[in-house]
Amino acid sequence: MNAETAPASFDAFRTIDLRGTHLSAAELRSAMPRSTSASFDSVAARVEGIIADVRTRGFDSLTELAQRFDGVQQRHPRVPAEALREALRTLDPSVRSALEESIDRARAFAAAQKPEDVSLDIRPGAVLTHRWVPVGRVGLYVPGGLAVLASSVVMNVVPAQAAGVESIALASPPHKDFGGLPHPVILAAAELLGVNEVYGIGGAQAIAAFAYGVAGDGNRNPIEPVDVVTGPGNIYVATAKRLVKGVVGIDAEAGTTEIAVLADRTAQPRLVAADLISQAEHDPNAASVLITPSVELAAAVRAELSVQVASTRHRERVETALTGPQSGTILVDDIDHGVTVCDAYAAEHLEIHTADAAAVAARIRNAGAVFVGEYSPVSLGDYCAGSNHVLPTAGTAAFASGLSIYTFLRAMQIIDYNADALQEVSRHVVQLAQAEDLPGHGDAVQVRFP
CATH class of the missing domain: 3.40.50.1980 (Nitrogenase molybdenum iron protein domain)
Structure with a gap:
């Protein structure tokens, strides 16, 4: 040897x-052992610059970043529908079978997580409801650098679909070896799951595009902003997610x-x-x-x-x-x-x-x-x-x-009181409003009972 x-x-x-x-x-x-090679603080300024550039210059910024980081020429990062269909058509049957098994098991577990709405008659005529509502639109990120994580397509998409999200967009880095598109196995997984809005965008710029949206310019269709961004990634992706938290929801800094x-x-x-x-x-x-x-x-x-x-x-x-x-x-x-x-x-x-x-x-x-x-x-x-x-x-x-169906759900509280139920508690509302020196709160109840 x-x-x-x-x-x-x-x-x-x-x-x-x-x-x-x-x-x-x-x-x-x-x-505890931790990496010293890169931290959020060490890359934050660079990531902030990328986010600001995407917000300011939109598609022009995305085009330049794709050239700089991925070596590809782009005009619009959206993957054509035909490319998605072709990726699934040419997918190795054994890989397709493995993806289908992964999807089936993930769907079963996600379905089991779905919470029930709860209603309570807290008093006669006073009904409180805890209602679960899916977010309207999500942006899912799938890495495609050292490892081509087609499995992350499954992990992102399945719980979003189980939650009832109606608009799902997915981004993954473009590759010059694949004509400027994301890896074909990632595209095949998206097509298998019925996700047709897929973008060849990598890194922090993908997170920025999802969080703030990218305006159309007449010749290029816009990328609409999302409500939640999820998915794993390197330190730049994780830092971008931290920086846009509050503008959008995120799953975690994965x-x-x-x-x-x-x-x-x-x-x-x-x-x-x-x-x-x-x-x-x-x-x-x-x-x-x-x-x-x-x-x-x-x-x-x-x-x-x-x-x-x-x-x-x-x-x-x-x-x-x-x-x-x-x-x-x-x-x-x-x-x-x-x-x-x-x-x-x-x-x-x-x-x-x-x-x-x-x-x-x-x-x-x-x-x-x-x-x-x-x-x-x-x-x-x-x-x-x-x-x-x-x-x-x-x-x-x-x-x-970790990512789950709850990532894509919001808990909404619904309060439904009739006149008798409100009158029963009105004096307590007035007393608390006076104690907090917010008399208008009490007036808003009393005006209903002249």
Whole structure:
């Protein structure tokens, strides 16, 4: 075996030893492995400039950005209907079958999530209703850089359709190898799902176009603004979503992927290593973290990484991710300590490889998705589990949720009182209005009972 093909040494898969420590919540969060190569703050100014340029110059800006970032010439980024049909017609039948299975399972899970409206007669003649209403229009982003995430078409579109969204637009980066259109498998997935408004726009400019819309200019049809933007992406996409939040709703800041594996001595090192590699191949900045009380398991996983990485297709990318500051092993005192560390890390994907994995999983509070036991790898969730793989990253799983039908629904409250019901409570309204020095509030009730 020569030096070029020899397995990499994964001594650089660093170790953070938290055994015997008593850290505060803030100290524990600070101790977690995170990427230092790019942050929201470091790219915010550049992303703000892209957003401002798209808002100001519209299609001219999108054309220039497509040339600069993707090397393609565009006049209008909309994908022709014939290109969508042709992509599905020429799709590999085995890939189509896999997409159809993924769609079927995702639809079943999305349908099960749909909440019921609730009405309550809080008093005679006083009816309150909690009604779920879909947003009118959504913009869905599908990455198409290092990995062609046709599965993300499914993950974005299916819950939007299940929620009842009437207008769905999808954007994915254009490719010069495909005539300036997004990857044909992405187009085929959109056609399979019945999405016909598809744009070849990548990065922060896609988020800007969806959030603010792009005015037509006589020869080019407009891109109408949306109510909600969803979908995963790199740090530029995630930053753009943060910057337009408030103008539109967003799902979460689903940035560069990450996996954490909580494992004890019962775990199989080859499975843990394979799962760490599966997410590291997404991106050089992807995070792969092992959390364990077992020094022996940690050593065995490092040995497996050396063997398995040597034969993986995207070896260079995987090595960069696994040896970066965002990846490594965290040694803990025991599984209880490990659960605490998992909640501090708040992983996008968390696998549980322990004895009684289901019981341990039930104790986790902060994670985008939890994968229980050795037969529930993250790659299953990426494609065909039926769950959604658009999940919060970079610790935001402590307060944000993954993409679901709820992302596309709004809860509307409806108040329906008759005269007797209002009169019954009128004196309380007046008293509270006077206490807050808002007498007009009370007058608005009293005027109804002269």
